[in-house]
Amino acid sequence: MVEQHVSASAVLCARKQHKSKPIQLPENIQKLFSLPQDDSFFLERNLQQQNYSLVAGCDEVGRGPLAGPVVAATVILPDSCDHTLFLDSKKLSPKKRESLFDHLQELPASIGIGVVSHKTIDTINILQASLLAMKRSVIQLQKSSLMPDFLLVDGKFHIPMKINQQAIIRGESRSASIAAASIIAKVTRDAIMVKLHERYPQYNFIKNKGYPTKEHRQAIAIYGICPQHRLTFRGVKEFV
Numbered sequence: 001m002v003e004q005h006v007s008a009s010a011v012l013c014a015r016k017q018h019k020s021k022p023i024q025l026p027e028n029i030q031k032l033f034s035l036p037q038d039d040s041f042f043l044e045r046n047l048q049q050q051n052y053s054l055v056a057g058c059d060e061v062g063r064g065p066l067a068g069p070v071v072a073a074t075v076i077l078p079d080s081c082d083h084t085l086f087l088d089s090k091k092l093s094p095k096k097r098e099s100l101f102d103h104l105q106e107l108p109a110s111i112g113i114g115v116v117s118h119k120t121i122d123t124i125n126i127l128q129a130s131l132l133a134m135k136r137s138v139i140q141l142q143k144s145s146l147m148p149d150f151l152l153v154d155g156k157f158h159i160p161m162k163i164n165q166q167a168i169i170r171g172e173s174r175s176a177s178i179a180a181a182s183i184i185a186k187v188t189r190d191a192i193m194v195k196l197h198e199r200y201p202q203y204n205f206i207k208n209k210g211y212p213t214k215e216h217r218q219a220i221a222i223y224g225i226c227p228q229h230r231l232t233f234r235g236v237k238e239f240v
Contacts (some may be wrong), residue, residue, distance in 0.1 A: 022165060024156040033166055039081040040176040047150050050078075056110075056148035057177025058137060058159065061089070061185040063199045065210030066220070066236050067081035067203070067229045068193050069115050072133035072142045073184035076110040077177050078146060086179040089186040100186040105181055112141025113188055122232045127157070134159045137181075154178045200226045234239065 018153050032046050039045075042053045060072035064098075077083060089097055104111065114136025121129040134153065138161060141148065149166035152175045158167050171178040191211055198204035202223045208216045220239055221237070229236045 021240065023162065024165060025166065029166075033168065034061060037174065040086070040174065040179065041056040041077075041154060043175055044077070044177055049089065050165065051070050053175065054146055054148045054213075055150045056138070057152045057171070057175050057179070057181045058134050058156075059172065059178050059182040061182065062210070063126050063130055063191045064212070064231070066067060066233050067118065067205065067210035067213050067226070068196060069139040069189065070130050070133050071116075071185045071189040071192070072114045072130070072137040073181040073188065074112040074114075074134070074137040074148070074151070074185060075104065075177055075180040076141070076146060077180055078107050078109060079110070081107050083176035086183065087161075089182040090118035090172075092183070094190070095119055097183050097187050100180075100183050109180060110144075110146050110182055111142060112137040112139070113143065114138075114140060118228055118230045120220075120228050125232075126230075131157060132161055136162055137185075138163070152178050154182065158181050158233075192212065196228055200228065201214065205206055 029050060031197055032043060046078055047055045054076055056074050056076045058072065058074045060150035062068060062070040066112050082194055085100060085103070092100070114133040116129045116133040116136070120132070124132070138148065138151065138159065144182050149164060151159060151163055152171060153167045154166055156169055158165055167175055168178070172182050193205045193209040197204065203219045203226065217235055220236065225236055231237055231240050
């Protein structure tokens with residue numbers, strides 16, 4: 001995916017958006033997130049009962065790698081699907097993730113994907129780039145199908161958008177929608193890294209997906225960095 005150069009004004013805008021406050025949720029909605037639960041569709045179902053008809057989960061993948069983009073996905077699951085299938089992508093084998101990725105397409109779930117390049121990561125930092133990827137995934141979902149009226153966001157930061165939302169730490173274990181988003185984001189990013197491996201096989205991106213494994217760090221020491229490395233990251237910037 002080709003991304004335009006990020007201007008200084010865009011960087012300032014991203015920082016201002018990150019500092020913006022999320023929409024204040026009603027007290028009865030806030031209480032939902034403190035209730036114990038063993039049902040991964042509890043939040044979605046109860047939010048729907050509070051007239052939030054389109055509840056989406058949002059997650060990102062790729063904050064830690066030394067190379068490649070950060071990728072986010074936003075997913076609205078059909079009420080009728082088996083929500084128990086969707087678990088945190090990190091707990092699934094690659095084969096199982098790919099199977100569930102295909103299953104989500106077939107349901108069909110409503111899906112948006114956002115990609116932010118390594119260059120933008122270096123320009124605005126990885127946190128803001130992750131939030132930007134999430135925002136882009138929501139916007140793509142809006143353009144392709146539906147605009148969610150409530151977002152369940154993995155992590156502790158809200159997306160800089162005027163949409164009702166709740167950030168949830170370890171959200172993949174609490175929300176099937178977030179787990180589904182993590183699967184879409186992970187499979188999408190892995191496919192990007194496989195393509196990058198074809199161009200830069202010396203780093204073995206097909207295996208490490210850009211993460212700072214011992215093998216990857218040794219390859220950087222031997223071959224230097226490639227155009228897809230994140231220049232501001234420790235383990236890369238020492239070789240610039």
